[in-house]
């Protein structure tokens with residue numbers, strides 16, 4: 001599928017990986033609906049010009065994501081929603097049992113799962129229902145869904161039970177979703193980023209960020225958001241990529 005003249009929904013588009021993906025797809029001639037909880041999404045959409053629209057919304061809400069999908073269909077001028085790059089997510093850290101011997105907060109665990117995992121399913125189901133109505137393109141293709149996992153799905157650290165479980169769930173959905181949606185000509189992929197320079201990572205102290213960068217085999221630095229966007233663009237344009245999660249991490253394996 002080509003980027004040019006097609007319409008994409010980007011979630012988490014106010015910041016970091018989602019914001020960079022929206023920029024790249026607009027630069028490639030695509031139209032984008034940027035969806036995010038944060039009101040910064042409106043200012044970012046404005047900088048991208050007339051082929052971009054902002055929709056404030058929560059990825060865990062059926063109504064909000066339906067509104068974002070509808071906005072994309074409208075922006076497409078009859079071609080329909082061609083692709084989704086779902087980047088909205090949160091990071092959380094909590095031990096099962098803390099230093100004082102208290103058990104972890106169950107509501108906080110459920111909140112991470114609700115946003116990162118249930119939110120991903122919500123975006124996939126509403127986007128796929130819209131894409132299934134598209135006219136088929138080359139090879140019968142109607143759409144592509146790109147979810148965002150994390151290397152924490154595979155190499156989770158202490159305190160990442162919730163985050164790792166939520167991202168492992170995203171990895172686990174890629175194949176069954178791709179198999180199911182194949183009859184509609186819709187591909188499903190996930191990207192598992194390593195450590196990227198985004199506002200999410202800026203909460204880490206400088207020293208810890210430097211240590212993480214030094215532990216990347218090559219290149220010895222954090223990933224840049226546009227490197228994520230370039231992989232998302234490649235997935236859009238390469239029809240053989242389907243049902244898989246790609247690590248994008250410079251070879252890092254967390255201890």
Ligand SMILES: NC(=O)c1ccc[n+]([C@@H]2O[C@H](COP(=O)([O-])OP(=O)(O)OC[C@H]3O[C@@H](n4cnc5c(N)ncnc54)[C@H](O)[C@@H]3O)[C@@H](O)[C@H]2O)c1
Pocket residue numbers: 011012013014015016017018035036037038057058059060087088089090091115119148149150151192193194195196197198199200201
């Ligand atoms: N930065 C990294 O190193 C890294 C590594 C692995 C995975 N990831 C994943 O990549 C994705 C993007 O992360 P980022 O680094 O760009 O973070 P970020 O914090 O810069 O951006 C995340 C965006 O998601 C939005 N968001 C959060 N909850 C939302 C909700 N319920 N509904 C709508 N929007 C919501 C936030 O407002 C924010 O704009 C996340 O899923 C994250 O888990 C990031």
